[in-house]
Amino acid sequence: MKLTTKRLILRIPKTSDWKDIKEGVGDLDVSKTLSGAPYPYNKKDALAWINKVRKNWKIKHCDNLEFVIELKSENKVIGATGFDKIDRDLGSAESGSWIAKRYWRQGFITEAKTAINDWAFNKLKFQRLESRAFLTNTASNEMSKKYGYRFVGTLKRATKAKSTGKIHDVNIYELLKENRKKKFV
Numbered sequence: 586m587k588l589t590t591k592r593l594i595l596r597i598p599k600t601s602d603w604k605d606i607k608e609g610v611g612d613l614d615v616s617k618t619l620s621g622a623p624y625p626y627n628k629k630d631a632l633a634w635i636n637k638v639r640k641n642w643k644i645k646h647c648d649n650l651e652f653v654i655e656l657k658s659e660n661k662v663i664g665a666t667g668f669d670k671i672d673r674d675l676g677s678a679e680s681g682s683w684i685a686k687r688y689w690r691q692g693f694i695t696e697a698k699t700a701i702n703d704w705a706f707n708k709l710k711f712q713r714l715e716s717r718a719f720l721t722n723t724a725s726n727e728m729s730k731k732y733g734y735r736f737v738g739t740l741k742r743a744t745k746a747k748s749t750g751k752i753h754d755v756n757i758y759e760l761l762k763e764n765r766k767k768k769f770v
């Protein structure tokens with residue numbers, strides 16, 4: 586599975602991607618707003634994630650499908666994005682993502698999500714996406730609002746970040762297919 590945009594390739598991870606993934610998620614500024622990433626983040630963590638994702642892509646109707654985001658100009662993996670808790674019957678899933686800090690605020694997640702969400706809404710026939718962000722995660726909350734996600738509510742003390750051990754309130758957003766903004770999503 587591979588999707589291509591102007592600057593990016595969204596594809597299934599390869600074992601050799603571990604260094605780039607370790608570099609990206611190994612940065613506490615990235616992992617502190619993710620639930621499941623440990624800190625420090627080692628080679629074995631990156632390889633375990635790669636193996637899990639590769640395995641999932643081989644399972645028919647798997648409820649977790651993730652892509653790495655490769656920057657064409659550098660042949661480098663600069664992030665990851667995808668879907669979890671996929672309910673094929675309902676056409677619904679949760680989406681998540683990260684971009685390595687050096688590449689923040691250059692429109693990369695916008696470009697990546699435009700592609701994978703197009704694919705999910707059109708090919709997988711999704712009709713709803715959910716996005717969750719720690720209350721303190723300005724970038725993710727702003728991004729959801731900018732691209733037309735509806736703020737649903739806040740779950741109090743609902744998640745612990747593995748990297749910091751801190752418990753966070755979590756904002757929930759949802760996007761219905763018909764409410765998508767043109768640029769993103």
Ligand SMILES: CC(C)(COP(=O)(O)OP(=O)(O)OC[C@H]1O[C@@H](n2cnc3c(N)ncnc32)[C@H](O)[C@@H]1OP(=O)(O)O)[C@@H](O)C(=O)NCCC(=O)NCCS
Pocket residue numbers: 614615616618619681682683684685688689690691692693694695696717718719722723724725727728729731
């Ligand atoms: C959230 C994240 C993926 C955004 O990726 P990105 O490639 O920098 O995002 P984009 O450049 O495409 O920005 C899209 C929009 O998000 C919002 N945004 C992104 N970073 C922001 C920031 N630091 N402050 C405020 N708004 C921000 C803006 O609305 C932005 O649009 P604009 O630049 O036209 O104003 C990135 O910050 C990240 O990886 N953070 C750490 C991991 C994480 O929190 N992942 C999400 C978990 S829910």
